[in-house]
Amino acid sequence: MMGHCYHHALSSVRKWGGSAEDYLPLHQWFDESKAITADFRHRALRHHAEGIFMLERFYGATITVSCGRVVPVRLIGEQHVLEDLGFIPSFADWVRCIRPQPWMGRAQPIHKLVDPFAIESPPAS
DSSP, rough: OOOHHHHHHHHHHHOOOOOOHHHHHHHHHHHHHTTTTTGGGGGGTTSSHHHHHHHHHHHHHHHEOOOOOOOOOOOHHHHHHHHHHHHHHHOHHHHHTOOGGOOOOOEEEEEEEETOOOSOOOHHH
16 A cells, blocks of 8 residues: 555654645655556656655745744655655666567657758768
C-alpha cells in the first residue's frame, strides 16, 4: 500500500509544526503522477533528486507555515521521497531500470520536411 499525501503532511507537521493543510499541496504535487499510472511506477516521474529541485521551482525555496515558521521546500521534498523510498535516487537511477524497447528509438527526422534551409547531410570537414 502506498503512503497517502495526508499522512506525509502529518509527518511534516511533526517535524516543523503548522497544520497538515500547509504541506498538503507539496505532497500532492509529488503524487499527481498517480493519475498516469496508479502503482509504484508513478514515482519515477517525481520521486528523485531532480523532482525535489522541480518542487522548489513550483513552490519557491521556502514556505511559511501557519505557526509562522519558515520551512525549506527542499526539506519537505526530501522527507516525502525518503518516506516513500528510503533514500533519494537520481532520475538516472530510475532510467537505468527502464528496459529499452525498439519503438523508443524510432524517432523520425522531420527537419527536411519543415525547414526550407535543411541540408541533406552535414558538409565534410
